[in-house]
Amino acid sequence: MWRTKVRRRLSRSVVLGAVTALLALSLGAPSAGAAPPPGSPPPITPAPQSATVRADSVTLTGAVTLVAGERSDRAAVQVTERALKDAGVRRIVRADGPRSGRLTVWVGGPTEQQASATALRALGLDGPSGLPEGGHVLGIGAGRIVLSGVDATGTYYAAQSLKQVLDGGSHPGRKLRGLEVRDWPATPIRGVIEGFYGFPWSHEARLDQLDFYGAHKMNIYVYSPKDDPYLREKWREPYPADQLARIKELVDRARERHVEFTYALSPGLSVCYSSDADAEALTDKFRTLWDIGVRTFAVPLDDISYTDWNCPADEERWGTGGGAAGAAQAHLLNRVNKDFIAAHEGAEPLQMVPTEYYDVKETPYKKALREQLDKDVLVEWTGVGVVAPTMSVAEAKQARSVFGHPILTWDNYPVNDYVPGRLLLGPFTGREAGLAEQLAGITANPMVQPYASKLALHTVADYTWNDRAYDPAASWKSALRELAGGEGRTADALEWFADASHESALDPRPAPRLAASVEKFWRDGDAARLDRDLAAFGRAPAVLRAHLPEQGFLDDAAPWLDAAEAWAAADRTALDMLTAARSGETARAWKLRQKLPRLLAHASSFTVDVLDGRKVRALVAEGVADTFADEATAAFDRLLGVPGRPKAGSDLGTHQSNAPARMTDGDDLTYYWSDGAPGPGDAVTLDLRSVRELGTVTLAMGTPGSPEDYLHKGVLEYSADGKDWKELEAFTGREEVTVTAPEGTEARYLRARASAAQENWLAVREFGISGRVAEVTGGPAAAEGSSLASAADGDPGTLYRAARAPEADESLTVTLESARELTSLTVLQPEGHAVAATVEVHGEEGWRPVGEVARPFDRLDVKGGADAVRLRWRAGGAAPQIAEVIPG
Known part of the structure; x- marks a missing residue:
């Protein structure tokens, strides 16, 4: 039971943490290159806690003896046999001991068979005794390979590591360097929570995901799609037989892959906490899932109001406010814990998502949960923020203290339901080493696109297994290689494409690889090099469509692949235009400039369907590809002798696709929208591209849907050099500001700067000037x-x-x-x-x-x-x- 496991694992993690830290210093992360340096262990992901190359070796013989007990994990045996055959072994013979002239492979730790202990001793290795659940020893040398887990799951994980060690091609007679791996997970619970808003994953995609989790040593899948009506609106109703049968297939597949299927029921939209009938309806629903094999259950109470009761009886019993809501929720959860979890032997500890899941502030609500909720209930937490850019050890300790319960993180990465126009393909980052030791576990909320989620989830798996050895860049490279099937050209194409979807709340750098190439061009003017990079970026979608083994990824990413191809074509045209202009071919450059708007419109035309019926633009390399085209056009305009359209910017972040460029597009219906409230000194800026007479300055803020999103107290300023600023006008409480500058006032830069803190975000519809013109x-x-x-x-x-x-x-x-x-x-x-x-x-x-x-x-x-x-x-x-x- 996880009630026991969590307590034991957490206490062990404290003891093992120091060992892990020391090993991490010597091991580091797996190499991002194609082959490890001589004398170093072969790359294994997730990175093992300890891996050492031995002086001896083994030879992959054409026939191999496999020793497995009756209790040896069937899935581990299957993975081992498949890995051996893929490596060129023609025949695998089951036996109770080694046979002369053959490589012998033992599968199964002390709980599965005793023979492996003798085999390990022959290698001079200790067994897995004392390691946490999932811990294992993999020994290779002296004519034998031994896979010994502290439990069946550990043996399965050892098989997954062996599979990677053997992944060097099909070559009978190949020699393998001797190897000692002693490994265990950094945190007890590691996996994925399908908890997004949007099109739920298909049944086939979920089965595929469970295979992926097992291969990456993740051990939990939480079934919690927001748009499954039987989890939320129809939570009291039983599943139709066909849907229940599909869930049972998922439960069975999860068990085969050593993944715990967790069923998360969300009654908060309509539950009456004091109602016996509702409590019984909840446990009755759980019972139908128990009968098909589910052993782990959760009650998410997120994204609901805790100040509006669903029945008068709750207010009569508990009153009002956050403390009352916490008490009511604790009452219901304690009933479920007592009446269902405790009454079913083998049930894992109950999980819950609190309504206040996104911070560590002391509140009456959290106090009620801390004092009244049963202590063995796991509380889920997203970090400081719904999508936390960073997560620290100190914050995890605060969360554990303020909630008074073991903490299971619901990490909202790489989920994209709040930015449906983006794929989030960068690595998991911003999480401090040592965080895992403070937690009962870590679960990641993936994207609406299941197959495209695998890049980020690969890196999540690496972090959750061994956070102290985790290197985001190396892990990401490993994920790219794996998804590309190990083929170098395909992996590079995938990197170009994924780079264009790298930006996220965790790492706000847009398209770092492409951005670096563009920045180098502006410094050295090497158009040929930039054109080669843009060509590689533009070819990537075709290469992936021709060679990527994962068809599901191609289907998921289709509009973004189309957009990437189109943006590369537009940027190459912009580069050609600027090169022609600089070399004196101005007429040709003008012809290209006229072609460019059509290419840009095409690149911006690809859309993604959203569950509510909307279509949103597929965003690729935003802030890099579009900015380059804009800057190249502006440079050409300067060569012609005209200023062109001003360039807009902001010190603040951007909410979804409401980019700063919308402040200068001449359309009052579009707007720039920040992703947070401005503080003193935050500003939106205009670069007029040359020193110009200002004339009348107009700043139009707020939107019909968010009329309070404007600078409530600010100042308009201007500058010739972007350093020495002069005040044009201060303003307070005005969402629209129009100022006529004194005659003769000239500047290149304008900014609207916040002069006080505020709670509302900032939306700017238009920001511009109307100076003296022809x-x-x-x-x-x-x-x-x-x-x-x-x-x-x-x-x-x-x-x-x-x-x-x-x-x-x-x-x-x-x-x-x-x-x-x-x-x-x-x-x-x-x-x-x-x-x-x-x-x-x-x-x-x-x-x-x-x-x-x-x-x-x-x-x-x-x-x-x-x-x-x-x-x-x-x-x-x-x-x-x-x-x-x-x-x-």
Whole structure:
């Protein structure tokens, strides 16, 4: 029973912790390379607590003798036999002892057979006695291999380690270096809780996951999908026979893989805590699961109100407030613990998720649970925060103290139900070494996409088994290799793709590998190298679709694979555009710039279905791929001589896909949204890309759904260099701020800075300026959705589209913001829509012709001062379209 196991394991973990720490110093993490250095142990994941290479070796003979007792774990024997055959062994003969000329393999520890003890002594090795559950010894040398677990699960884990040691190809006669592995888990309970909101996993995916957990030495699966109605809304109702049969198949598969199937029933939406009938309904539901083999049960009471009772009797009995809710929940859980758990021999300790599951603050609710809930109930906790960026030993100790119960973490990584447009494919990180010793166990909440979850769950398994030797980067590399089937090109393609979905609350770095390549380009200008990297990123989806063994991953990741391919194409075009512009091929660069918006729109077009019927955009390398295209465009615009669209930024994080760029997209319905409340000094910023006259500054905050999400007290400031800031205006209690700067005020940077702490987050719909710009007059009149001003607004991405063809003597006039000396005049027209016009400039002597334009890109030489430019259209023909008139 886990009631005994947890207590014993936790006490042992304290004793073994010092040993583990010393071993971790010498072992380190498994190498991320293809082969270990000479003399080092072969890579095994999770990293063993102790692994030492011996001086002897064994030879994989064509026939192998396998010694297993009647009680030897069947699954361990099956894994061992499969691993031997995959390594080239042609025949496996069962016997009660070794046979001359053959390699002999013993499977089973002292609880399964006695022969392995003799075999270990022949190797000079101690047995597994004294190790925690799941502990084991794997010995290789002197013509024998011995797998000896402290229990059947330990032997199964030893077989999983042997499988990795033998994974060197099918070569009969291959020699294996001698090896001594003495291993055990750092924490008693390690696994996964299917507890997300969204499409529940398919039955086939769950079976596959259970196989994966067993192979990675995880020992618990918690069945708690939020959208299984029989767990929540219909919790009192029995399962239909066909659904119950499927759950039984999961229970049986879990047992075969040494995984504890945990059934988590969530009655909180409608339960009456004081009702005998509801308590009986809960235990009756548990009983139907007991009858199909479930032995571990949980009652999650998360994501409910504990201030609104579901029945008047509860308020009459307990009153109101958090303390009352804690007392009521303790009452119900204690009844379940007494009437069901204690009454069923072999039942594991009851688990519960408290309504306050995300912090370590002392509250009346936690006090009630601490004092009134039975002490052997395991309390689940997400860390400090629903999705905790970090988790420390000190926080775990606080949690254990404030709840007064053993703590089982519900770690919300890599779950993505709150960011359904993202895959979270980076490694498990931010968890302190030594944390496992403070906990009854660690469970991770995975993504809606089961097969794509395996990358992160591989790293979770490595951490929970041996947190002191855990290296996130090495573990992640190991996960990539495993999912790629060990093939190098496929693993590299998978790394490029996973890198684009690396960012998470645990590690906010977007696409680190791609970002490093882009940053290097901005430093050294090596376009060929960046193009090679972008090409590798762009090829990755095709390589994966052709070679990745895991079809489920490809199905899960389909929209993100499509988006990655499209973003790479867009970024390569942006790079080509900038390279052409820098080498003087400006006309070609302009052609590419016009192509780029379509590519960017395509890259942003891939969507993911959400259970509520919505479609959300599949986000890939956000903040890197999109930013590079934006920065390359801005660099080209500067070469043309126009400022382009301002670049928005924020000191705060971003909630879901509401990125800072939405502050400058000209659409009041979109907005930047922070992922937390601003504190003093936090700011949103604009880079105007060049020093410009400010004119009128507009800051529009808040949204219809969140009207209080604005800077309640702040200040608008400007700067020429981003260092020396000057105040433009302070404001309080205004969600919309409009300020006209004194005439002649110039700056490159603007920011809206919080000057006080607040509780609400920050949403910014639009942030921009309307300074002195050229005035555009004449005709033809602009078509609907366009404007004359777009012909000279400093942004080639906007377009003046005439509503009709020009008439005789009709012209378009651009009056400059001030008279100045000109050396050139550039006129940009859309590819395929260029029309002919005579260009004239106005100076002290009046209007004078300077040339003709009739192509998408025309640059004319101009000498002398001017205060206006005029395009005199040829009558008839197509309606003119002008992207930008640029005096230079």
